[in-house]
Amino acid sequence: MNSKFADTPAPDAIQELVARQAILGHHGEVIGYELFAREEASGPLEDPFLCSARVLIKTFSVFNIEQLLGGKPAFINFTNSNFDEKSLELFPATQVIPEFTITEAPTREFIDNILNLRKRGFRLALDRFEAAPWQIGLLKVVDFVKIDAYLNEPSEWEAWIQLVRKADIANTPAIIATRVETQIMARRCFEAGVDYSQGYYFMRPEIISGRSLAANQHTIFNLLNLLAEENPVGDIEETFRRDPGLSFQLLRYLNSAGLTRGQEIDSIRRALILLGRHPLQRWLTLLLFASQGARKTPLLTMAATRARLAELLRERSPKLDAQPMALHRSFLAGMLSLLDVCLNQPLPELLDELRLSREMHAAILRHEGEDGMLLLIVEAAENGDIEVVRNVGQALGLSVADITNMSLESMAWAATLK
Numbered sequence: 001m002n003s004k005f006a007d008t009p010a011p012d013a014i015q016e017l018v019a020r021q022a023i024l025g026h027h028g029e030v031i032g033y034e035l036f037a038r039e040e041a042s043g044p045l046e047d048p049f050l051c052s053a054r055v056l057i058k059t060f061s062v063f064n065i066e067q068l069l070g071g072k073p074a075f076i077n078f079t080n081s082n083f084d085e086k087s088l089e090l091f092p093a094t095q096v097i098p099e100f101t102i103t104e105a106p107t108r109e110f111i112d113n114i115l116n117l118r119k120r121g122f123r124l125a126l127d128r129f130e131a132a133p134w135q136i137g138l139l140k141v142v143d144f145v146k147i148d149a150y151l152n153e154p155s156e157w158e159a160w161i162q163l164v165r166k167a168d169i170a171n172t173p174a175i176i177a178t179r180v181e182t183q184i185m186a187r188r189c190f191e192a193g194v195d196y197s198q199g200y201y202f203m204r205p206e207i208i209s210g211r212s213l214a215a216n217q218h219t220i221f222n223l224l225n226l227l228a229e230e231n232p233v234g235d236i237e238e239t240f241r242r243d244p245g246l247s248f249q250l251l252r253y254l255n256s257a258g259l260t261r262g263q264e265i266d267s268i269r270r271a272l273i274l275l276g277r278h279p280l281q282r283w284l285t286l287l288l289f290a291s292q293g294a295r296k297t298p299l300l301t302m303a304a305t306r307a308r309l310a311e312l313l314r315e316r317s318p319k320l321d322a323q324p325m326a327l328h329r330s331f332l333a334g335m336l337s338l339l340d341v342c343l344n345q346p347l348p349e350l351l352d353e354l355r356l357s358r359e360m361h362a363a364i365l366r367h368e369g370e371d372g373m374l375l376l377i378v379e380a381a382e383n384g385d386i387e388v389v390r391n392v393g394q395a396l397g398l399s400v401a402d403i404t405n406m407s408l409e410s411m412a413w414a415a416t417l418k
Helices: 048-062 065-069 108-119 133-141 154-165 183-192 215-228 233-241 244-256 268-275 277-290 294-316 324-336 339-343 347-354 358-366 369-383 386-395 400-415
Strands: 016-024 030-039 074-079 096-101 125-127 144-148 174-178 196-198
Touching (some): 154 174, 294 339, 294 400
Antiparallel strands (some): 016 030
């Protein structure tokens, strides 16, 4: 079988948008990411192999895979007609899970090739499972089965789940529900027996009326407001003094981040002065997401990625103000754009409670102003909407290639957060 890398145009001649989507467990833990791409000239790449090959080569060659994927595997899509097992062997079996969309009965050659991949340690995924005879026959050689919960009726995919569960095979593959768009659908999928879920449901929370913030969250909100209103450092210090746990976290952060500059920290006031108002506001915003516990880790990663990407877009745009205050504002806009998801409350109410400026409200809620344009690009990059990325990016003097590189850089940065 001939490698298709030879037919791939030079990377500089192609402008692609690289995106990823998390695959989550019952409690919101990330078990892997699917990587995909969009080509500027024609949108979605028609050849799944070229799409995946370009993404993997660019991503794995430029970035530290541990930072980008956080130790989780990357699912990459192929079809049984566009597949080269020799090229796949260039990548680590522990980090790459080939995901096959089988549109017709596979050949004997294809079966032999994926069996060779298994012998080399690769885990395999079967995409768009709909109980076709050849798909059922592949259950014994794959580790994951993906079922589209959006395209198919629940009665259909619930029956397919039971078919997989009851299959007479030695090792039953794990089931992933894909294109899960709401929490209600996610709950139904898990109740029906899926192991993992993929989609944007965790970004569209159910709004729980009257739900109150935890004590620690209230403290963080109060501190953010004190900082926004430029209150004296004494007022900020007093708020920290009332929350020993938060004070300890602040001191531990200063030490672990190497920000003490060799100085002894003998008081909260000294720590606050050493850190500075804007970095403190940034740290508290990150902490607001991180305080949700392990279940919300994907949200922290997503929000931090948005924040860093918005900041980088402003910093590298030749048409925007890149002064520290402006960069700080863009970072917060990106971070706060997912605050409703984090706290399961309406975003306008949360922004009002934080007493943010009208400009910040308009940027986050209606994509107005410079920061609103940056959020448009950020969200389009997440969804692989290359037309929006290209058009808004041009207005800011940024190419799709520029934005793709910044997006990957942001993912790598967010993956390092603990």
